[in-house]
Amino acid sequence: MNENIEFLQAFLKNPGKVGSIKPSSPELAQKMIEGIEPRKDNAVLELGVGTGAITKFLQEIVPDDRSYLGIELDPDLVQLLKRNFPDMTMIRGNAVNTTSIHQRSGIGKIGYIICCLPFVSLPNEVGEKILLEVDKFMQQGNCTFRTFQYAHGYYFPSAIKLREFMRDRYGKSKKSQLIVKNVPPAYTLSWSTK
Ligand SMILES: C[S@@+](CC[C@H](N)C(=O)[O-])C[C@H]1O[C@@H](n2cnc3c(N)ncnc32)[C@H](O)[C@@H]1O
Structure with missing residues (x-):
């Protein structure tokens, strides 16, 4: 099945948790992974x-299955991911339990x-x-923590809250230019302790 249709199905099942009607575009995806060099002792958590x-x-730059961990809530999507990315470690789980899953x-x-979590449409306590x-x-x-925020939601309270949470601890974000080749257009934001 086409990726856009699978994504739309997940959105229709759970709009608040999916938070978008389309998967990220290649332009946004490439910006999200810019400069990343995963290794076993420097793994990527998605x-x-x-x-x-x-x-x-990410698959192109992840050297082995010990250098990547993906967490996704929707069981149907996890099934699809396991099929499409057999060499990547995919766990069905809730990001509120990230440390124990890791x-x-x-x-x-x-x-x-x-x-890639939709903080704008997640309940406040879940986002926190x-x-x-x-x-x-x-x-x-x-x-390094990197996320994206859609331009139309950039000043929504939960989007501001995320930026404040990170800024208070890790300073000003590194913000990309607006990625217009994404539906909807988005910025990436990064904070780093590297
Ligand atoms: C905006 S979509 C992004 C999907 C993909 N990374 C992309 O960029 O196209 C958000 C994804 O987060 C998942 N999600 C939402 N809440 C979650 C949670 N608490 N724990 C793990 N995954 C969650 C949704 O099921 C959905 O697949």
Whole structure:
């Protein structure tokens, strides 16, 4: 089945959790992985893998199955991901449990967090818990957190809250130019303790 249709089906089933009607475009995906060099002791953690729009670019630079961990909530999408990316470690789970999922996975130190979760449409308390989980990896040092925010939602309270949470701890974000070749147009934002 076409990736766009699978994504749309997931959105129709759970609009708030999916948060978009289309997977990220190749232009956004490439910006999300720019400069990333995954290794076993510097692994990539992808939160909210969806249909794998970013994963297919990550796959090109991930050297082995110990250098990547993907977490996705939707069981149908996880099934699809396992089929399409048999060499990548995909876990069906909730990002609020990221640290325990990571511990159980046996994957080494996380050096990059590629976060595609729709904070704008997630309940506040879920977003807060996930940020606290992310922070545990950042606190270990040598870690980059990267996410994207859609232009139309950039000033929504939850989008501002995420930026404030990260800015208070890790300073001003590195923000990309507006990626217009994405539906909807989006910015990427990165914070790093590298
Ligand atoms: C905006 S989509 C992004 C999908 C894909 N990474 C992309 O860029 O096209 C967000 C994804 O996050 C997943 N998701 C939402 N809440 C989640 C949670 N608490 N834990 C893990 N995944 C979650 C949704 O099921 C959905 O697949």
